Amino acid sequence: MSPRDASVVLTGAAGGLGSAIAQRLFEEGARLLLVGRTPGPLLSLARALNGGAGDRSRVDALVVDVTTDEGRRAIIDAAAARRVNVLINNAAISAFGPAQDLNPEVARRIAETNIVAPMLLTAGMLPLLHSRERAQILNIGSTLGSLGVPGFAVYGASKAALRLYTEALRRELADSAIRVQYYAPRAIDTSFNTPQVQAFNSATGSASDSPQAVARCVARMLQSESRQRYAGTLEAIAARLNGICPEWLDGAFAKHRRALTSLKFPSGASS
């Protein structure tokens, strides 16, 4: 749909990509409910977009944790009041390191934030979205959800789960007025990537994009209603090939193994 017709819930709105999406969609005329966990950056973003004005009809902000029942309930209530017709599940956390160092708390938080929360928020929003003439759900995934990369087993597994959830939901809702979309960025220049991830990405020659460039793609996707997109031609081809025959790509990850081995990780702190 045209951003001018969109009333959007955007999770993770104050993050690197979230704030760029918020800015872009705002410029294109969308109304926004910005959702985030940390009040300072979220409220400043809402104020900046509103030009300091107290009018919250264009942009409002809600400080909640999407992994809690109360947080998701508050989003759904606020979304009903704003006649929301677009949900962008963007909030996520990262995990990076050898699989054997996985910390149980990190494993639980990754699952809660990256897959359980978007599924439950989507389920709770569906009655509202079904009541709209047209609606969209856009899930932000990752290339790493289609391509298993050493060091990203846990994060990649969460994004692969989100990708499959999105695909099944798209097919389930195909006869409805709700379009379900999945966008898979490659690396983005945000603080999501720790210095270790940045060192790994440069050792492996992984390309990255600015949050503004990714936000432009997300805005285009919202407008075009396309089902699934991957950032980067090579990444898109690799993801497709891997979907057909993953063994073909197994030989391409020696440098990733070397880079992972050369990095120092505190024991049990894979995150």
Ligand SMILES: NC(=O)c1ccc[n+]([C@@H]2O[C@H](COP(=O)([O-])OP(=O)(O)OC[C@H]3O[C@@H](n4cnc5c(N)ncnc54)[C@H](OP(=O)(O)O)[C@@H]3O)[C@@H](O)[C@H]2O)c1
């Ligand atoms: N950066 C990359 O290289 C990359 C590549 C591919 C895909 N992606 C995907 O792009 C999306 C945005 O990533 P980003 O780079 O913008 O990361 P980011 O800068 O770390 O932003 C993530 C946002 O999610 C919020 N968040 C995390 N847990 C939350 C929770 N429980 N409740 C509410 N909000 C929560 C964070 O809030 P706090 O600040 O309060 O923690 C933060 O604002 C994610 O889905 C990520 O998986 C990123």
